[in-house]
Amino acid sequence: MIEQDYTNKNILLTGAASGIGFSQLTTYLAAGAHIYALDYQKIPLQHPRLQSFQIDLSEHDLLQTLIKNIIETVDFDVLLNTAGILDHYQPSLDTSLSDWQSVLNTNLTPMFILSNAVLPSMLARGYGHIINMASIAGFSAGGGGAAYTASKHAIIGYTKQLAYDYTAQGLHTNAIAPGAINTPMNAADFVGDGKMAKKVASQTPAKRWASAQEVADLTLYLTSPQADYINGVVVPIDGGWTLGH
Secondary structure, three states: OOOOOOOOOOOEEEEOOOOHHHHHHHHHHHHHOOEEEEEEOOOOOOOOOOEEEEEOOOHHHHHHHHHHHHHHOOOOOOOEEOOOOOOOOHHHHOOOOOOHHHHHHHHHHHHHHHHHHHHHHHHHHHHHHEEEEOHHHHOOOOOOOOHHHHHHHHHHHHHHEEEEHHHOOEEEEEEEOOOEEEOOHHHHHOOOOOOHHHHHHHHHOOOOOHHHHHHHHHHHHHOOOOOOOOOOEEEOOOOOOHHHH
């Protein structure tokens, strides 16, 4: 039986205001966790076990100051690096340096900052989970533009290196690679008659989009005691999309 009791567990979650992050937020709250949630948007939920922080993760100095203050009084059991932005499928020549930096400053660098912030406590206690949100764009081209694809490939590499370096000290590090997930981030695919959404579904062996809750449920499993032997793995949740790409 999968243990889903997170009573007295502290979770640090980015991208919590909508989509996958919001589903993770409500899922871990339902499991009893205390959650410290970060997003540049206001998080549309209040709960006695939720502390919300409205912050732009690409403001790295502010992020470092915030997390330094939080970890003075909180030891985190789980870090969920979920926040990310798209790049509108722009190829390299159509990507400005500022656009490139914006994507990496949001998708990649905050994972490094927050992981380094929580790691000392996790390693000192010999236990902790880090789940990084990758993408099918981390496996191959076509799931995003130049900046997004580069960021997701880098996230997978960083995840594997964290596992390689720290698994022996009790850290459990994995990544999730979503495919077509029906979230506000992908709302443009459903505009009008939803032609793009239908096309994506047709290219997916499962012939459908997934819900954000399905990704949250996978996350909950990966941070459960039953998943302790899973380390440095990138788990696709894509309806079989990667089988043909």
